[in-house]
Amino acid sequence: MSLKKAILEKGLEALFSQATIGIEKEGQRIDLQGNISQTRHPKAFGSRTFHPYIQTDFAESQLELITPVCESSAEALRFLGAVHEVTLQQLPESELLWPFSVPALLPSEDTILEAQMADEDRHYREYLTEKYGKYKQMVSGIHYNFGLTTEFLKKLAEEGESLVDLRNRVYMKLARQFLRYQWLLVYLLGASPFAPDAYFRNGEVLSKPVRSLRASRFGYANAPEISVSFDSLDAYISDLRQLVDTGQLIAEKEFYESVRFRGAKTVRDFPTKGIQYLEFRLFDLNPFAPYGITAEDARFIHLFLMGLLWMEETPDYRVGFSLKEETALAHPLDSALDLAEAEQIFKILSEMAELLDLPDSDRELLATKCSQLRQPEKTVGGQLWQTCQDQESLLAVGLNLAKTYKSKVMKRPFGLQAYAQMELSTQAFLADAIQYGFQLEILDERDQFVKLTFGKHIEYVKNGNMTSQDSYISPLIMENKVVTKKILTQAGFAVPASIQVTSRFEAERSFGLVANRPIVIKPKSTNYGLGISIFEQGVNDKADYLEAIELALKEDSEVMIEDFLAGTEYRFFVLDGETKAVLLRVPANVTGDGVSTVSQLVAAKNDNLLRGDGKSTPLKQIELGALERLQLKAQSYTVDSVIPSGKMVYLRANSNISTGGDSIDMTDAVHPSYKDIAVAIASAIGAKVCGVDLIIPDISLPVDSNSQSYGIIEANFNPMMMMHIFPAVGQSHRLTTDVLKMLYPEYPWDKN
Amino acid sequence: MSLKKAILEKGLEALFSQATIGIEKEGQRIDLQGNISQTRHPKAFGSRTFHPYIQTDFAESQLELITPVCESSAEALRFLGAVHEVTLQQLPESELLWPFSVPALLPSEDTILEAQMADEDRHYREYLTEKYGKYKQMVSGIHYNFGLTTEFLKKLAEEGESLVDLRNRVYMKLARQFLRYQWLLVYLLGASPFAPDAYFRNGEVLSKPVRSLRASRFGYANAPEISVSFDSLDAYISDLRQLVDTGQLIAEKEFYESVRFRGAKTVRDFPTKGIQYLEFRLFDLNPFAPYGITAEDARFIHLFLMGLLWMEETPDYRVGFSLKEETALAHPLDSALDLAEAEQIFKILSEMAELLDLPDSDRELLATKCSQLRQPEKTVGGQLWQTCQDQESLLAVGLNLAKTYKSKVMKRPFGLQAYAQMELSTQAFLADAIQYGFQLEILDERDQFVKLTFGKHIEYVKNGNMTSQDSYISPLIMENKVVTKKILTQAGFAVPASIQVTSRFEAERSFGLVANRPIVIKPKSTNYGLGISIFEQGVNDKADYLEAIELALKEDSEVMIEDFLAGTEYRFFVLDGETKAVLLRVPANVTGDGVSTVSQLVAAKNDNLLRGDGKSTPLKQIELGALERLQLKAQSYTVDSVIPSGKMVYLRANSNISTGGDSIDMTDAVHPSYKDIAVAIASAIGAKVCGVDLIIPDISLPVDSNSQSYGIIEANFNPMMMMHIFPAVGQSHRLTTDVLKMLYPEYPWDKN
Structure with missing residues (x-):
């Protein structure tokens, strides 16, 4: 049964619309002139040995910002925004984040510092440098991680089909479909038109601007002879393992296809464990998006992936490789390569949106993207080409954008725009947690309820400083002013003496205790100072005293008569x-x-x-x-x-x-x-x-x-x-x- | 300057009206026939090595119930009530508390078990038994501890007078005045008319009923030759130390005067430390009061003591000894011994009440007591005489009262009448704390806030089980149902799946997630079940579903759609x-x-x-x-x-x-x-x-x-x-x- 049919027959529309999404975004730290930063990874970001959100990629200057697994692309984008805000707040004044995939200024290769990670990682990086050179690895992009919910998959499984088999069946289909149609995403989202001359080696020449240098063979890609079949999971595993076993690849992860299976340490585990999610590595940084990708594009990618599953599988995914290469190397103002195929895809997406009852915003988004098929100047790459057509203007535009993005964040150093609905103190707390690398989950946004994890140590925090470290009883003590006073008095502290009265009569009888003393008369529960009278020079006149009592009694049934302290x-x-x-x-x-x-x-x-x-x-x-x-x-x-x-x-x-x-x-x-x-x-x-x-x-x-x-x-x-x-x-x-x-x-x- | 004059001139009326008061009440455990109990001190009462409220006096059967230092006689009485309630609740079914000072039935002396305390105490008790016999020590009474507040004393001090000197001056005066006028209290409150024949030894004879056998020489008194001067603190110390040093008394505490100086381990410390408070040991148990003393009498004693301070000191306090003895040995229906003096005292008390602006209840109390001077039948002793004029009727009356007092408490085994305004669970908690011997302070009665102390270990408890043992965050987690669910789900527990919606539109879009499932639709914050709909058989009809959503949305802006669990x-x-x-x-x-x-x-x-x-x-x-x-x-x-x-x-x-x-x-x-x-x-x-x-x-x-x-x-x-x-x-x-x-x-x- 086709996936679409199963969804419709089993009533899984809503479950199919759910997904887990995580985003990784690479980007270079630069100085104010656009040079790749020569400084070490800032200490402010804690240790890369455990930091879940702020890492480095190939180069020491190349930040990799990572979101946790989120329940929607919007949530992932929001978290990515928060990580960016923290990163920008903590960067040295002299540094910015370069907003393009390809650097405008490349330093001489020997001055590029590889990321200073643990020994094993460093060895791997040295091998890559040897093989691919440093420049290609300096190119940055977005990785988009996508998974279907287990609840959906469980319900989707056919009679007798195990969840593992279903996972592998569904994700293999999605991978092939992606390879087949990725050219469309390159057309819509590609945004790396050229690179500095130094970038090219071994006689490579790129004679004209392109849509996505990064997605083409000029990007950080395997050699052409590296080929892995996606026909079946077995074929994939067999091919990939052979490449590794024969030393053509140093490890499975050296295979740089635009889609990668995730959820196991080695691909050999997938047949028994099942593919858990897919990582799509195709995407250029969108320089017009402060965080490298817009919320709309993140949502569009989700819809596109849903569509790939929704439609019948196209026989030969291999066709997609050349379509992608051709699109990547097309001029930014060329229209979509295969308009008929592209429009057919959008037709299917629209139909899916209809049948799944997706919100209007999704339908509008699909219509917008569809209209760009014939309007290349509206695509990200097209817009970019209109702004900068050479290295010089790209440097200027990039620096300008980088400064704008940073200064916008620095105008609110006290908060996180991403969590602007929460209290400022919680925003500051979240910023710290992200900065230092605590795993973070917002349990209830309205209630300022946050979960932190470091290693296996979980803590819950409410309103920034209500924690497990305090005991239940101590805030209850503080909430009760009478109890607080008794305890502090018994402990020998200087607590202003006070008596409580509940009536004018009682107050009258207590006058003798307070006469001639400087006192404050106030309702037991003070509200904005209402009903408070202060007798700084001591209360001498009983009538004045009783009038103050009456005023306070209007605000609360209990009134405190407290010694007044000067100071x-x-x-x-x-x-x-x-x-x-x-x-x-x-x-x-x-x-x-x-x-x-x-x-x-x-x-x-x-x-x-x-x-x-x-x-x-x-x-x-x-x-x-x-x-x-x-x-x-x-x-x-x-x-x-x-x-x-x-x-x-x-x-x-x-x-x-x-x-x-x-x-x-x-x-x-x-x-x-x-x-x-x-x-x-x-x-x-x-x-x-x-x-x-x-x-x-x-x-x-x-x-x-x-x-x-x-x-x-x-x-x-x-x-x-x-x-x-x-x-x-x-x-x-x-x-x-x-x-x-x-x-x-x-x-x-x-x-x- | 006289005390009265100083109070009036310095405006200390209200401070003089304050005092610290503590009460100790002895009483025999008896069986249902009125025999002194032969059982050991009940284990339910914890250990006498530290119990602050439930102790034993001379005999193992002789309970001593003790209140903490309270700020008024009413508070002391209330606590005494609570200790009684706990004691009676925990006594074996076959035991009661004998309500008279003197037992009606005396067992043979050799069967009386002395209190099984630590070795030192036991040695002291054996000495006393040897010297006074066991019977006299079986007599029980009330000790009334009285102190003035430090704040009052500080303000009272005359130019150049130290607080210690002032303490000693004031308390010496009060002691002498008490000795001088105690006969009046014996008249009003004495209630021990006779004793079983076996009680008397060495040829003693009491031929007629008396007002207070206990307060007379037939009570537990020192030998006539034991005499200590109260003329000055120095004379007192010198006399008492000589009696001890010469072995006429085994220790200072063997001096059984009706007033005792308190606040130091030995009287030799008073000149440097000052007398802290006085213990008045004069009072017979009032059998008509469930706890041995009525609130009115406790207040009257306080007023009487204030009056003794208020009036000019009478030259020779020694006159009081014979007046007391004569009054104690008078017939219960004899009028007050010296009516003129008594009425003069009451005149002074009334004047004091006027000048101190004491409440009407005090003035009425003074008037009532004054009227008893000429109406001996209205005094406690007089009333008692009217009910029982021989041992047999006294036994019957005593047993009847003891059973009434116990059964009244046993009708409310779940609470403490003394703290009836508090929540039942706090009442039960207080009862436990009293029973096991934790020092207890109620910090805020309305707010159910309690302080416990055991040794140096202080704990605060609110509402019976809100304590320092719980952390601040865990009740906050429980208060938030969404957060609780997330945490418990993440921890792997069976939490009913649920989604939250805030509008009909959102609910409509979520229908696919819940269709055909047994669900409960409810407002996020449930209030008495309002707005809850249950679809036990699964929700099939979208219209029904949406109607239920609308109903819930009327109660809360957030609605939870939760899996329904049968069971x-x-x-x-x-x-x-x-x-x-x-x-x-x-x-x-x-x-x-x-x-x-x-x-x-x-x-x-x-x-x-x-x-x-x-x-x-x-x-x-x-x-x-x-x-x-x-x-x-x-x-x-x-x-x-x-x-x-x-x-x-x-x-x-x-x-x-x-x-x-x-x-x-x-x-x-x-x-x-x-x-x-x-x-x-x-x-x-x-x-x-x-x-x-x-x-x-x-x-x-x-x-x-x-x-x-x-x-x-x-x-x-x-x-x-x-x-x-x-x-x-x-x-x-x-x-x-x-x-x-x-x-x-x-x-x-x-x-x-």
Whole structure:
């Protein structure tokens, strides 16, 4: 039974539409002039011995960026985007990623540093260099890994057919079909028109621009006499093994066909284990796509592969080899080679989209690609040819694109555009995990739930710092202010004395306990400061006191009467027994220059990458609304006032970052004894990760247990991290990395 | 400056009204006939080497129940109540607590077993037996510990006076004042009218009933020649040390005055350390109070002590000794000895209550006590005399009271009346903590937040099983059903396959994935079963499917389409790597007897201590409301139908315990392989305490990984415990103790 018929008869349309997809993308690091980078693989990317996402290919300069197995091409593209963002963020300032498959500038061969990997790999690379030269191996591309779901395959299996046999049958068909029709993908996606003269050796000549030098015999290809049959799996194995056994190939992996069977260490295992997925190695980098391939093209390749399975198999796949070569070597503005065949394929794809009930976006995508058959200038290669027709312009275009792609990422150094829907702190955490090479799975995007794996060690992380390292009870302690106070008081810390009352009557009876003391009266659960009264000079008048009680009772049924502490509030970020950062938050403000108005000063201050909506940016733009104007008025200013040079004007009474406040790093400014106190406080409530808010009158003086040198405001679980990582003023503290270090002490941190 | 003047001038009214109060209450274990129990101290009460609340006094049968230091007499009384409840719950069925100070039946002296304590203590007890005989030591009473707060004392201190000196000054005054006026307390609270003849030795004779034999020289008192001065702390120390040094007393603690200085190992330390609090040892057990003292009397003692401090000190405290003896030996129906003095005291107390702005309840309490000065029949001793005027009636009254007090507690074996406002599971947990001798502090009653201490090991527990043993992340995993499913699926467990959709359109596109499969369609966050549709036979009709989707989408923006599993749902309670209990919940039901109507069967079933409102009881009463009647109607019954013998009739469709359902323990009935699966599930999500809900078609068959022998419904954090501790049917599993064992592996559990 044909695959199409089986799908339709067994109702497997939806299952057939699912797939596992992974993408590998090679690309050269270059300097700002377009020269291949001579530097070593950046240490920031951790170790290549285990890094799942950031590797090197042939050359030390040739990054290979790898996605995990994803459930859709869109997911794979998204992850590829995240890996690119991290890579670009961590590249030295003087480096870019070259966006083309073929370098514009080739250094002399002896200066090309092969990837500095383990010994065995190096030996293999040296052999390849000897055989193919270094230049061909410098060419980069996209590898597209594609598998069908096991659930689909299980249901597809015919009576009596084993899953292994079915796998091999289906994937062999797909491989042959791909070889037969790959020319169409080369036509639509090929984008390597020429190479520097030095590239060619042994008298090779490429006299005119082509669609895909890389996909042609001028690419990194086996010698013409290397031939492996795809007629059957047995024939394939037999041919390939003979080439290896006779030494014509050093290993199976030296066979560079555009499709490769995956899922076993040697092809000899496929008859018993089954082919798990296919790797398609055909694709040139698309320089117009920031990550080398567009989401549309990734989806198109998926649809194309589905179509190859969907249609009846064409008798002789070998025809495809010459069609591919001819297409690869055609001029970028030549139309598709065999229009009739191409349009027939698109007809089948459209029919499939119809019968599988694929979304409209897929149908539109197919229509677009189909229209390019007669409009070569719309293909990637065609568009490229219109922009650059020689090495010089290609260098200029490539450098320009590379700079654009990098600067776009550097405008958001604090996040990952790929995961823009998640909280910034989780974005930063994900960026770290990718950078250092932790295997990553996002379990629930909305809920900021992430899974990390390093070796066999799995950790789950929510909201960036909620982890297995903390105990269940410690955030529950922090959630309850009364319990927190009791525990910290019993542990001997300076907790402002407080009493709780639930009625005016109770409050009246407690007046004697608080009379003449500086106190704060506040609802037990504080909400944006509502219902809070402060008696800094002590409460003397019972009527005033009771009025404040009534105000607080409007907000909560329980009211706290707490000793007021004079001083400034600081946030201590404690992690794993260490105060990692100390922060001061000050209200939204501008500092005058004697010339600019408040409006101008605010505009200038807001012109900062870190300031935005305060959710997708670490800091918030300062607004000039009613509250800010009122605050100005109280200081006898308007938005049009010119502020004297050096004078700071506050635009808000509250110091929240969310209303435009500044975060000021004070980690090195506070006396170390307060850091110890913060650590001890976290320890008393059993917290590994904890934000301790302390009131301190003078941070330059050490803690003095005999006087009120500090007071605890509260301890917070899941404390904010971004304000420490990207403070408005002062040094950054990469707390997300500290969380990773806490979770994975066995990771080779000292090697980064 | 007088204390009163200082309080008023310094505004210390409220601080003076605060105090630390602790109560110790002795009492004899007796058999059901009133004989002193001959059994050993019950093992259920843990070890006396460290038990903070349940100790023995002189005799092995003489329990000493101790409260921690509390912030009010009410709190102390409450804790004393809880300790009593636990004690009575754990006493053997054949034992009671004798409610009088003096036993009604005295065994022959040689059969009285001295408390089996550590060697040193035993030696001391043997010495006392030799000197005083055993009988006097069998007399029980209340010790009332009283301290002023440090904050009050600090503010009270006069210019240049150290806190230590102040402590000694204030407590010396209080001690002398107490000695001077204690006769009044003996009058109001004395309640030991006589003793069995055997009690008296060396020719002692008590010819008439008295107010307090215990407080008189016939009580457990020093010889008349033992005299210690209270004139000054130095004189006190000097006298007492001389008595010890000359061997007239074996140790300082052999000095049995009704007031004792506390807070140092030897009185010689007081001049440098200061007296910390006073212990008043005067009080007879009040047999009419279930715990030996009423809350009112405990409060009255506090007010009386405040009054003694408040008033000017009376010159010669020694006058008090004879007044006390005379009052103790007066007839229970004699009026107060010195009415003028007594009324003067009450006048001062009233004035104090006025000036301190004490609550109305205190003023009423003072008025009541004052009225008893001329109404001896209203005093405790007076009331007692009216009920029993000889040994025989005293035995009868005592036994009757003892049985009443015990049976009242045994009607609520599942909770602690003292903490009735807390959740039942926390009540059970507190009961265990008290029973086994963990130091206990309730940090937040409303929030079920408790602190435990054993040795130096502190643990915090919320809601009975939320502890430091669980990690922060595992409840967060369980809270997110999608994440839980992903993790358990990845770990290889049988999780029903599911997809999520957020729109009708998405659902329509997913129909192919679920068509013909038995499925459940439900909102992502299930609320009381709203919006759930089950297609047990598989969903065939797309329209039906979409209707179910629409229904679910009304409840949540995300809808889960999940494989339906046939079978019965069981709750597995996993703790610390072990399935501790397995439970089946069945809908509210009755089983016919061929005679009774449904109404009668329900009434009979509801007549069970465990059934009540379902909050203060482990099970809920079955109601006969509209839903139950409808359910009956569906089975062609009414509430008046007589149900055939042995036939079970369900009154509800849902199996919730909260609607009258039965909890049936199945721990021994399920095949052990499911218990292992539940443990492995908890382990996969890193949970120490976890309620795993499994659907199992046949619990007698072992888990079979090749077939659907089980399916995971969900994993729950903070799982319910009461339904396992007090199931409707089957064996109880004391999970609260298991939580304690998990938290404190170092506790000598095997010795209980």
